Amino acid sequence: MKPVIVWFRQDLRLADNPALRAAAATAAPLICLFVLDDHAPGDWAWGGASRWWLHHSLTALDKSLKGKLVLRKGDAATTIKALVKESGAEAVMWNRCYEPFAVERDHKLADVLEKAGITVEITNAALMHEPWALKTKTGGKPFRVFTPFWKTMRGMDVSKPHPAPRNLKHHKVKSDELKGWKLLPTRPNWAKNFDWTPGEKEAHDALYDFLDDIGKYGTARDLPACSGTSRLSPHLHWGEISPRQVWHAVRTHGHSAGSETFLKELGWREFCAQLLFHNPGLPTQPLDKRFAKFKWRKSEKDFDAWARGQTGIPIVDAGMRQLWQTGWMHNRVRMIVASLLIKHLGTHWREGERWFWDTLVDADLANNSANWQWVAGCGADAAPFFRIFNPVLQGKKFDPKGVYVRRFVPELNEVPDKFVHNPWEAPQPPANYPKPIVDLVAGRNRALKAFRALKG
Ligand SMILES: Cc1cc2nc3c(=O)[nH]c(=O)nc-3n(C[C@H](O)[C@H](O)[C@H](O)COP(=O)(O)OP(=O)(O)OC[C@H]3O[C@@H](n4cnc5c(N)ncnc54)[C@H](O)[C@@H]3O)c2cc1C
Incomplete structure (x- = not known):
């Protein structure tokens, strides 16, 4: 039988993987392929932390496939067309990606392959519902407000996940060495403290650990000092677990x-x-078009202090250092650090978006x-711009004893709880910790002034 290519992308798992399942059902020998394609347009090639994850996730996938994962590097469409020719494959199967450049590339590739007489099967593994499946009742348009979206989604059936196909047969073709891709950082090895184990099995372990405590999620999810959230986001992003599997396990x-x-x-x-x-322009264009005229500030010094966790505002610095040290940040703190950058520091949200991407x-x-x-404040159903987080009050509310901030900002170890979120007001501010780079009242007023100017 001629081989079938299964093109793995953000679906690095065997169970509930419709493309793999469809390919296995043909009983043909498979070429389980991953292509390292660094040609994403704009700023959207994989960032450093993503590449770290990818290395380990591919290692885990290869192990699940008993060493049969085929690695190739290059422009994805060109690489696949070449592999079809080289192997005589009769079909290529993959699960959809939804990034605008991936949608465009995949359409073109499917077209070329089909014209050449190759069977193409494209399935959904990353979402519970296709993005075009949910429409507003009145206008039949895509949703821009979350609550009615959620009401509609909550009432829909989510199909049951499938187990991993067994006894896969493989077609032998040559593969790159993962090590040769150099996805891991070396000098410096900034990932040395990452406390993650990528892989399908570990994704399920994380889910089942979390389920034991899910009853407390409603309150615990806002407290960055405790592990009250699932930490499934990278596993979900890379498709080591499917949202259908998570949904049904929770139910x-x-x-x-x-x-x-x-x-x-x-x-x-x-x-x-x-x-x-x-809205394919979402990564670069404000959904609320008025914001295209917003007068952003540009200060490399401020941005550097923010990125390095040296703003002198403890909850912000703790979040940015958590990000640097672990490749992840608690959701509540993501909102706080983003708000400070955009509002108090007046920096374009795209700068922060890019830093997070990396x-x-x-x-x-x-x-x-x-x-x-x-x-x-320029997105869909967004928090209004004028609602500006006060990072000191946020810290006092969600990390009252300063456990989280002290974990990442040890300079605050000796500061009494009362001042741990505003050490500049302590009788003896720590000498080795910076003073705030922005006055919170002045920063807030400057932001509101810029916003009023926008409204004209
Ligand atoms: C400025 C900013 C940038 C963010 N960037 C990303 C990003 O690049 N990737 C990412 O996965 N999440 C992002 N988030 C959303 C959210 O912070 C993370 O999904 C969450 O912190 C992941 O932790 P968890 O898996 O423990 O979440 P849990 O609280 O356990 O939630 C379960 C899952 O739900 C999804 N989820 C939770 N919150 C959100 C949200 N606000 N928006 C969309 N999905 C959500 C995630 O897939 C998450 O794994 C961002 C949030 C902010 C404020």
Whole structure:
């Protein structure tokens, strides 16, 4: 039999993988392929932290495939066309990606392959519902507001996940060496403290650990000092686990206020995906067009202090250092650091979006751009611009004893709890910690003035 190519992308798993399942059902020998394609347009080639994750996730996938994963590097479409020729494959199967450049590339590739008589099968592995499946009741348009989107989505059936196909047969072709791709950082090895184990098995372990505590999710999810969230985001992004698997595991585990809140977060993930699909300019263009004229400040010094966790504002610095040290940041803190950058420092949200893209292990074009726009007030169903987080009050509310900030900002170890979020007001401010780079009242007023100017 002629071989069938399964093109793995952001679906690095065997179970509930429709493309792999369809390919296995043909009983043909498979070429399980991953292509390292660094040709993403704009700023959207994989960032450093994503590449770290990818290295380990591919290692895990190769192990699950008993060493049969085929690695190739180059422009994805060119590489696949060449491999079809080289191997005599009769079919290519893959699961959809929804980044605008991936949609365009995949359409073109499918077209060329089909014209050459190759069977192409494209399936959905990354979302519970295709981005075009949910429409507003009145206008039949894509949703721009989350609540009605969620109401509609919550009422829809989610198809049951499938187990991994067994006894896969493989067709032998040559493969690159993963090591040769140099996805891991070396000098310096900034990932040495990353506390993650990528892979399909580990994704399921993380889910089942989290389910034990899901009842408390409603309150624990806002407290960055405790591990109250699932930490599934990089596993979901890379498709080591499917949202269908997570959804059904949560539903089977039992109903609670916490489980309902958690399912809603999976709803946000779907909402962001459909926003990007229907608004391909989302990563660079404000959805609220008025913001195209916003007068942003440009200060490299401020941006550097923010990125390095040296703003002198503890909760912000803790978040940015957590990001640097672990490749991940708690959601509440992501909102706080983004708000400070955009509002108090007046920096364009795209600068922060780009930094996150490079440093997050869960960097995801839809979630990242939709959330940056959400904080900036220019996105869909966004927090209004004039609602400006006060990072000191946020810190006091969500990290009252300073456990989180002290974990990442040890300079604050000796500062009493009362001043841990505003050490500049302590009787003896720590000598080795910077003073705030921005006066919070003045920064807020400057932001509001810029916003009023926008309204004209
Ligand atoms: C400025 C900013 C940038 C962000 N960038 C990203 C990003 O690049 N990639 C990313 O996956 N998430 C991003 N988020 C959303 C959110 O912070 C993370 O998904 C979450 O912190 C991941 O941790 P968790 O898996 O423990 O989440 P949980 O609280 O356990 O939630 C479960 C899952 O729901 C989804 N989810 C939760 N919150 C959101 C949200 N606000 N928007 C979309 N999906 C959500 C994620 O897939 C997450 O894994 C961003 C948020 C902000 C404010």
